[in-house]
Amino acid sequence: MSELEPLVSAYAELYLQLMRTMDRRMADQGASLARTKLLLCLQKRGPLRATDIADFFSQSPRTVTEAIDGLERDGLVERKPDPDDRRAKFINVTEKGLEAAAKTEPLRRQLIDQTFGTLDDDERAxxxxxLNKASASLKSADAAD
Incomplete structure (x- = not known):
């Protein structure tokens, strides 16, 4: 076992526990973590093609298309033609989608505060x-491949 494996295991366990807890708490309020993540992605990154969303989340295009179909049925996103590619559509979050994502903000904040609130300012910094250093290292290695 590498001396780094306990670090990776602890990080993965924290991430998975955070996602499971968030998903469960959102479900209790009639929301979905997966749908909220997609809405927040569109809110932050602007209109995207389904293929770009699939790449961002490392999901199959079919999985993303099914998710988009559901969000579109519920009026949370809309498809608009891509002016550069007649075959493609841009996915855009609607006002209703922004409102749905905003409703989850207090829950997300509460869980983040519960998770990291025990750390003092220096520990958080x-x-x-x-984490930023490790992320930059991985991005650099990935770009070199």
């Missing part, structure tokens, strides 16, 4: 710095 150190954790953030270290």
């Amino acid at each position: 150190t954790l953030l710095r270290l």
Whole structure:
């Protein structure tokens, strides 16, 4: 076992526990973590093609298309023609979609506060710095491939 494996395991366990808890709490309020993540992605990144969304979330295009279909049926996103490619559509979050994502904000904030609120300011700053450093290293290695 590598000396780094406990670190990776602890990070993965925290992430999975955070996602499971968030999904369960959102479901209790009639929301979905997967749908909320997609809406927030569109809110932050602007209109995207389904293929770009699939790449961003490392999901199959079919999975993303099914999710978009459901969001569109519920009026949370809309498809608009891509002016550069007649075959493609841009997915855009609607006002109703923005409102749905905003309703989950207090729940997301509460869980983040519960998770990281036990760390003092210096510990949070150190954790953030270290996570950013590890992320930059991985991005650099990925770009070199």
